[in-house]
Amino acid sequence: MRFLTLALLSALCAGATELRAQGKATAPLVLRLPASVRALSLGNVNVASSNDDVIFYNPAQLAVARAASLSLQRFSGGSIAGALSTAMAFNNGGIGIGAQWASFDASAPLPFTPANVTQQGGLAAASASATIGMAQVIRGLRVGAAGKVAEEIAGTERSLTVLGDVGVGKDTRLFNFGAAVRNVGASYRSTTGARIPPPTRLTVGAQAGRPLAVIWPSMSPFIDVGAAAEVTVLRDGWIKPAAGLELGYAWIEGYSFLVRGGVRRPELGERPMTAGASLVADRLRIEYALEPREGGTLSHRFGLRIR
């Protein structure tokens, strides 16, 4: 709980100051964009999650993820990003596959920054990746790895790269912990000859969720609370704390309505606050996230998950 509180506070402070030190170019862009509706509404915190879209954040958690989901995000100016993932049991853990993409009109050639998705330009551009991951439980510790192929397209220019993620995860009585190193691999060379490094990052985080009545028995049995927090260190040493809170009303077994809020230290193009909501109807979950972007625009992400 102390970790979650500290991370939440630091994310709040960092978000408030809106420091933007992280400006070095990395590629592909799609790996710097959110890939999960729930994660986005919690400040893009997802390293200790057990949803199928954790394949994009921490492959170790595939050991417990069992679902399929699709999400789409619309940015101002018509840019669209999306993600598709599924995870299932395999051996003593799980496997998953996923795909992410973003299409936008860039205002500048490669390398792109997250700000590009909200800036209208004249250059038709796209960024996409396909990921396959696997996790196993070894002596109580979840260990996972994922490989991905990513491509960046800007007009006639195309660049392809192969990257990998590794992660670990562990649950305790109160918390789920996760840590992952993502986007490890060779820099790719653009047609101009420039070498652009991948957006490698190390993330450590935790999450917890409980019915409120379990924490305080006198409270309503229908309310759930959850919190998630993580700290990410980017390739250039820039540190990004983020945290989110989730409040759910589960009026009957299998059905619930949740609202979420997140705060993060924003990267380029991002704003510190995010929010979202979700309606769970048995195996189906409809998700929504709101992400204010730099420049005062709002971006909306919708998703469907089937468990």
Add this chain to the structure above:
Amino acid sequence: MTYRLKFPVSSLPSLALLLLACTQSLQLSKDDSKVVLAQQTLDAPNPGDAGPFNVRTLYYGSGTDKRRTYYRDSVKIKTKAVDGSAFVAMDPPEARDRKKHWGFDTKHFPLNGRVWYPEGDGPYPLVLVVHGNHNPDDYSDPGYKYLGELLASRGFILVSVDENFINGGLRNESDGRAWLLLEHLRAWKAFTDSSANPFHAKVDWNNIGIMGHSRGGEAVGHAAAFNRMARYPDDANVKLGYNFNIRAVVAIAPVDAQYKPAGQFEPLENVNYLVIHGSHDGDVSTFHGLRQFNRLKFTDGNLWFKSAIYVYRANHGQWNQVWGSTDNGPTSARFLDLRGLISQEEQRQFGRVVIGGFLEATLHGRKEYLPMFVDHRTIGAWLPKTMYLTRFQENTFKALATFDEDVDVTTGSVAGVTISGDSLSTWKEANLPFRWTNEVMNTNAVWLGWNNKIAGDDTTKRGKPARFTVSISDSLSNALALNERSVVMLSLAPTNDAPGPRKSAADSAKNDSTKKDSAKAAPKKAPAPPKKKAEKDTTPVDLTVELEDRDGVVARLPLSAFGVPRRPLDVHVLRRAGREKQNFRNPFELVPQTYVMPVADFQRSAPQFSPSRLRAIRLVFDRLVAGTVIVDDIGVANPDPAFLAHAIRAVMK
């Protein structure tokens, strides 16, 4: 900058509909308690009321508990820790966690107990009560305070035994729970033997009772059996040899057979036994204790009895003041329909009355409380106003037809009994099912369905009423030696099924199913009427019970004169629509009600009837056109007169 979000107000009704759509409406059977519980023929003091003794309390324990100061620093009597490793197994990480949490491991289980005892010299009967599985940190043992205060005030020593340290995620530990109870008794023996102990010579060692709730309810059965064994069945290197005089066993909403000694269902014999269970139990959602009830045999000729009471709208946890109404943990309200429950106080008042009466009758020898276990209508004023189904048997019961002995439906349970049916649409024997899917009671019963209506255009045409007869040979009748103080007993559960009308051609009068030539006698077969799907019928079920002697004198009374034959009581414990069907075999529990029918009542209706010359017990289905009932345990008994002292007199209706 301002962000504007528009919320479509018009979508609110749809949202509300979605919120409600998955919740089912409250479904309860119509309450008949105002009629059924209208009388109070038992005129003893209410055993649920406090008695004359001042109540004192204390804790005893091993003093090793890290969590609870009252079992560490406040113990008045120090007990030695005991090695439970032969009974309770856990994997190393679990063992490590538990040792860290509690401060001891399986080799050093503490003997902790909270005691309510009467002020005075005694000796008093000693009763142990043990909780079942629950959140280990939400300590269960204080939850029987209401029983402790009551029983101590009435001259019992009640000990609520602490077994919280084996609660949580453990499995197959019920034998450990039982063994710990016996270890507590052994510790108590030492207390009473020591002249320095506050309980020196205060325990009446001829009258010991054990009670258990949930898994504890299973454990008391094992404890009663282990008590008379020399060695632990699953590891004969472990000695038992307790041999305490356990006379009373109470199981509160028990599970059954989570532990099977040597792979078998625990055999149980020669104890007084009471099992109570709530219809709306959200944890043990079937009357599992009926299996323990059925297994209990009386073999030594002493006065013993067993009673099972199914309490409509009671749940699992309200018999424990800590557990309360949330059978599924703090978020129960999401899963369980709690709207139908009787109040916590009502449920505990039932516990006080019934457990108090049982222990008074069995440990204090107060026979005036025996009738309440034969027929709960005798204590209508004491019981909370809900519906009850009861089973009863005492040691003189002689079974004529239990339907367990073989697969021949025409034979009884003893030589000299033959069974026949006439005009029955359904006549089959099968294992009684529990409400829990794939679970059975491990006892057979007979299904009897009838429809006295003759198929055809004339809807008023009726055939001879269907009947089911248990015939007794002369020699058996002589051996039974029935008299005017004897009783005829059977257990019966009406169902919601009703067979279709009887074929017109194959009438009744000559259609004795036991006669091989009945088919020949029938005229040409008319085309069979289409089989109708059984429909739920809500008309009250009743039938006539006939006793016939060798002279052909028939005494008859309606079954309803001895108790109310109810159709299955609706049980919907889960809130979400459709979940009940997914999780349970039936939206009801089939609990055959035991009817204890004094022969004297029959004699009043036919004074010439001679019970010593009983030739047949017959069920005549003449009071309802169509229906199906399940019948079990037809027999006779010569019970202690105290059982019938306040019986409600049966009259012909």
